[in-house]
Amino acid sequence: MPVNFEDRRIGKDFDWALFAAALALALIGLTEIYSATMSLPGDVAFMKQAIFIGAGIALMFVVASVDYHSISEHIPWLYLGSLAVLIYTPLAARRIAGAKSWIDLGPVSVQPSEIIKMVIVVAMARYLSDLHMKGYLSFNQILKAAMICAVPMGLILLQPDMGTALSYLPILGVGLLVRGLRPAVIVSVVLIVVLIVPVSAFVLGDYLKAHQKERLLTFIDPSRDPQGKGFQVQQSKIAIGSGGVLGKGIFKGSQNQLGFLPARHTDFIFSVVGEEMGFVGVLGTLGLLGFILFRSLHNAQTARDSLGLFIIMGVVGVYFFHLLVNVAMVIGFFPVVGIPLPFLSYGGSSILTAFIGLGLIINVRRRRYVN
Amino acid sequence: MRREELTVLRSRVNVGVYIVAAALVFLVGGFWHFQIAQSGRFVELADKNRFKQIQIIAQRGRILDRENRVLVDNRPSYNVVYVREGAHHSLEELAAVLGPGLGMTLEDMKERVEKSKNEPKFRPIILKEDVDVADIAFINARKLELRDEVFVEYQPRRKYLEGDLAVHAIGYTGEITPDELKNRDPKIYKAGDQIGKFGLEQRYDSVLRGRDGYRLVIVDNRQREVEQFGREDPVGGNDLRTTIDLDLQRAAEAALGDQVGAAVALDPSTGEVLVMASKPGFDPNLFATRISASAYQELNRDPRKVFRNRVIQDHYAPGSVFKVFMAAAGLEAGVLDPLDHVNCTGSVTIDGVTKACWKAGGHGSVGLYEALVNSCNVFFYNVGKKLDINRIAHYAMEMGLGRKTNIDLYGEDAGLIPTPEWKASAYRTRNKADQKWYGSETLDVSIGQGAVSLTVLQAAWAMGGLASGGRLVQPHLVDPQTLAKDGFVGEKLETAQYAIRASTVDVVSRGMWGVVNEGGTGTRASVDGFDVAGKTGTAQVVGKKSYGKDEEFEDNAWFVGFAPYRNPEIVVAAFVEHGGHGGTAAAPVAHAIFDTYYRKKTGQFGTQSSGPIAQVKP
Numbered sequence: 001m002p003v004n005f006e007d008r009r010i011g012k013d014f015d016w017a018l019f020a021a022a023l024a025l026a027l028i029g030l031t032e033i034y035s036a037t038m039s040l041p042g043d044v045a046f047m048k049q050a051i052f053i054g055a056g057i058a059l060m061f062v063v064a065s066v067d068y069h070s071i072s073e074h075i076p077w078l079y080l081g082s083l084a085v086l087i088y089t090p091l092a093a094r095r096i097a098g099a100k101s102w103i104d105l106g107p108v109s110v111q112p113s114e115i116i117k118m119v120i121v122v123a124m125a126r127y128l129s130d131l132h133m134k135g136y137l138s139f140n141q142i143l144k145a146a147m148i149c150a151v152p153m154g155l156i157l158l159q160p161d162m163g164t165a166l167s168y169l170p171i172l173g174v175g176l177l178v179r180g181l182r183p184a185v186i187v188s189v190v191l192i193v194v195l196i197v198p199v200s201a202f203v204l205g206d207y208l209k210a211h212q213k214e215r216l217l218t219f220i221d222p223s224r225d226p227q228g229k230g231f232q233v234q235q236s237k238i239a240i241g242s243g244g245v246l247g248k249g250i251f252k253g254s255q256n257q258l259g260f261l262p263a264r265h266t267d268f269i270f271s272v273v274g275e276e277m278g279f280v281g282v283l284g285t286l287g288l289l290g291f292i293l294f295r296s297l298h299n300a301q302t303a304r305d306s307l308g309l310f311i312i313m314g315v316v317g318v319y320f321f322h323l324l325v326n327v328a329m330v331i332g333f334f335p336v337v338g339i340p341l342p343f344l345s346y347g348g349s350s351i352l353t354a355f356i357g358l359g360l361i362i363n364v365r366r367r368r369y370v371n
Numbered sequence: 372m373r374r375e376e377l378t379v380l381r382s383r384v385n386v387g388v389y390i391v392a393a394a395l396v397f398l399v400g401g402f403w404h405f406q407i408a409q410s411g412r413f414v415e416l417a418d419k420n421r422f423k424q425i426q427i428i429a430q431r432g433r434i435l436d437r438e439n440r441v442l443v444d445n446r447p448s449y450n451v452v453y454v455r456e457g458a459h460h461s462l463e464e465l466a467a468v469l470g471p472g473l474g475m476t477l478e479d480m481k482e483r484v485e486k487s488k489n490e491p492k493f494r495p496i497i498l499k500e501d502v503d504v505a506d507i508a509f510i511n512a513r514k515l516e517l518r519d520e521v522f523v524e525y526q527p528r529r530k531y532l533e534g535d536l537a538v539h540a541i542g543y544t545g546e547i548t549p550d551e552l553k554n555r556d557p558k559i560y561k562a563g564d565q566i567g568k569f570g571l572e573q574r575y576d577s578v579l580r581g582r583d584g585y586r587l588v589i590v591d592n593r594q595r596e597v598e599q600f601g602r603e604d605p606v607g608g609n610d611l612r613t614t615i616d617l618d619l620q621r622a623a624e625a626a627l628g629d630q631v632g633a634a635v636a637l638d639p640s641t642g643e644v645l646v647m648a649s650k651p652g653f654d655p656n657l658f659a660t661r662i663s664a665s666a667y668q669e670l671n672r673d674p675r676k677v678f679r680n681r682v683i684q685d686h687y688a689p690g691s692v693f694k695v696f697m698a699a700a701g702l703e704a705g706v707l708d709p710l711d712h713v714n715c716t717g718s719v720t721i722d723g724v725t726k727a728c729w730k731a732g733g734h735g736s737v738g739l740y741e742a743l744v745n746s747c748n749v750f751f752y753n754v755g756k757k758l759d760i761n762r763i764a765h766y767a768m769e770m771g772l773g774r775k776t777n778i779d780l781y782g783e784d785a786g787l788i789p790t791p792e793w794k795a796s797a798y799r800t801r802n803k804a805d806q807k808w809y810g811s812e813t814l815d816v817s818i819g820q821g822a823v824s825l826t827v828l829q830a831a832w833a834m835g836g837l838a839s840g841g842r843l844v845q846p847h848l849v850d851p852q853t854l855a856k857d858g859f860v861g862e863k864l865e866t867a868q869y870a871i872r873a874s875t876v877d878v879v880s881r882g883m884w885g886v887v888n889e890g891g892t893g894t895r896a897s898v899d900g901f902d903v904a905g906k907t908g909t910a911q912v913v914g915k916k917s918y919g920k921d922e923e924f925e926d927n928a929w930f931v932g933f934a935p936y937r938n939p940e941i942v943v944a945a946f947v948e949h950g951g952h953g954g955t956a957a958a959p960v961a962h963a964i965f966d967t968y969y970r971k972k973t974g975q976f977g978t979q980s981s982g983p984i985a986q987v988k989p
Contacts, residue, residue: 134379178383238420241405241413254421259592279406286395286402293391301381305373309380316387324394331401 014064015362018295021288022343022358026053026351028285029344032272035251036265045265045346048108052348056355063359067367072126072307079123079148082116086155089113093159101161113156113164114349117171118356121314123148124171128179129307136182145179146172163338167321174317175310232262233332240274240282240331247278265346267338271330285344289323292358299365308364315357318342422600423493423590429581430527432608434541434571436617437645441532443541443572448528448660449502451510451521452495453484457593458520465521472509473499490562495524501660518593529565529572529659535652537620539680540613540644540780540848542570543655545662568658570680571611571848574779578859581608609857613848614643618976619967623648623945626963630956632928632947633681633827636964639835639933639942642844642864644778646943646964649681683783686824687946690908690953691746691892692834692929693819695879697754698739699837700766702875706757709878712738715749721756724811729909743882744891746907748818755817760808763816764790769869771833771843772825777865778846786829789822819908827946830931835942838880838904838933841871880904884936895958896930901969905932905943905961907953925949928956934965941968 030049037045063071089112093100102109127148131141149172156165177186239255248254253275255261264272273281293316300312319342326341328334340347342354405413434443451473453465460468462484466477480498487496498521499506507523514522529544545568552560559582560566566580567573584605588596616636623634627650636646653670670677679685701707717733718725728734728748734741742750755763767773773788787793791808798806815821825833828846836843844866851861883904886893892907908929928950933939943961950956970976 132373132376134376174387178380178387180379180383235420237405238413238416240402241410242417243406244410244414245407254417254589258421258589258597260417260420274402274406279402282402282406283399286398290391290395294388297384297387297391300384300387306376306380309377309384313384313387320391320394324398327398328401331398331405333401 025343060355060359064362111349125310170317170321236271243275427584429605432579456492540647542572543658622967626960688910689819690910692908701754744885831944892954902935904936930957
């Protein structure tokens, strides 16, 4: 089936507000990445991030241009292709931070498991929207939806990269909740999470990787390993707390500049925001992220059909999960997992994924009127 | 169907708005907690991360003799130190890297670290002090590996140029102990400081110590210095000029030699201490570097008690030296006339008690002059009998005995002038008969035996006071006026004047001149041209456990004298423990001091022999 560029005027009914918020976040991120890496030789991180933001925006426009219905029609092939890439990745990848998640593409390396998330979003949306029903999901339907998510997740766990694998769960979770789950099922799942997960964390301790166990145990008692993961969180809290109301000023955060903050341009970029821009900067950044989420929820509600609604909700689920886990992590409310903050954290794959998601949302919004 | 389906889906999406809102409120609340409610605490923690205070140790002031010759100086020294905070290696790993090079075992290192385990983690722990060039090179060559965990730190150390010379007066320094730290101003003293532990180093610590400075630097996460934030320069300690005369001190210690004893010389008109020698001594340089436990134990176990300052910390029976004070007391009390004569038959019986003179055949008819020159016991038994113990005690106390001189050193002993009250109190746990004062005890005291005891300093001080017409100036090693010039408030010197007739001073001095110059017991103290007057003492050692078997029953030897015998400039007390006769053991020590003093005074003292190492311009 030919790709259908039904409307070539990209500017028509484009969600400029959403794009502006994302761009603002990307620039805040870029500034703090510069600040976090300025003491290192060269501007490697800053330049790479700037290029990826440009590439992400370009991709966003491309994704927004192609009618999401035609994307949806091609999704089976994209899905299968994605699985092939995920199988190929650990075979070809170098080991970075204990996981084989990256493949080298010339001067840059990409993390397929990030970008493929958006393929799963559309695949899940297509499956759920095709059900066309008002009532609750049956067990079989839940199982089929879960399989769509579980296969790539399983492949990612083999790399092994638990953080990224976990970030696939909101696609399934949000999709099922919106499609309709029996209240009894929701209550049971909540109970299972609340009761079983902490217990199994210990019981299954043997099955977890050493660094994962370390992260879990450190979350329970951050003081047990001052030089390890607990140290990271402690330094992050110090950075944020010492930022105060107005912050220490951009490029002037001592925790950031003197290297006390670990992973400061990647997973802990929000600590740098907190230290250098203070509570005001935090409010502004969370405000922009909140704006993107609320605006997207609104766009979901005005979508022309359930496919569009599910696509947006999938992206919102991913954004929300990243936001909640990452921000809660930097203030010690959640264990340290390698989850980047959309639009802000350094990392090409993360930036591309965030902008592709934005393209999907804008895509659905542009076509909200039934013609 | 489509429309209804979308309506249901949209209503569920609407729930998402609340969930997102709740999550954002939760996160903002978290940031409120850290950035506004608790911000102050985290600002402190961030500052603790980035600031590091590096101490700059102040140079301690030097100690000089009265002619500004340097007795104690400082020398540069380096320690290998270890910082626990932010350490990347275990002690085991460090021992493997450093052990062979520094000659240390893991146990050595553990012991050092264990001792300082309660101190803040950022404070360097000394692994090896006073290291040599090879050690410094060894550590610096491993800078990359060791980062800032182990490094070389500068610390000035004390250098006692004259070794054990005058060590009991000068003292030594050492690292402050937790107990010593408790009662001190934390603004001035801190753990790891070197403080005076003994002698002048201890007494004038506040003058000598100065104030440490520091550099406040900003460091990165690897404790590397990024920039200097602030600096306070150290203020060096003040030099301490003492009243000691290096030449006299050397002469005194050379004369004492290997004997156990003490010598002190004062200027009776000013109270200045010219010589303070106590033997045996020890090398205070041992304490400048951390002294090993075994080396300290060895010194401490020495039966000769090397740490005691025998000039002020111990008291001894004065023997015949006390006869000088008896004579003065007798004359003042009117019980003795310069023309009185007593027939010494070798012994005397008073109140049914028979006491012998030291000369078996007796001295025959003796007046006061002959009694002093020949040290006749019988003559002074009579004086004692006439005075009785209470009057003896009264005059002795007035003349400066039996009480502290308040010299500017810690640990001074008061000596003892016994009275019946003292005996009753001292023996209160015994039966009544033991508490009673007996007449024979008065006779013992009259010749400086029995319970009466003096410190060597007291003997010189009281003799100087008597020879200068009853004027007692508080003895001191540092003149408060020189301290005041440097801005320190010193104690004002006490001066006392007791009533004594010029004729009494004259008669006693004349007798003491005879002791030295007219065939008396103290001729070995004489110096040609310098009218030395003095009195020997040979005190029996009774019931005192001693160390060397051969010396066990040897007497303690004394010589106390002054010169010139009119308007004296210098008073000397020399004491040799178990030295035998005062005239043969102690008088030569006094002679060495008088002789050196006189040669300096008359310009005959050459500086060719072991001259001063360094001299400060006045």
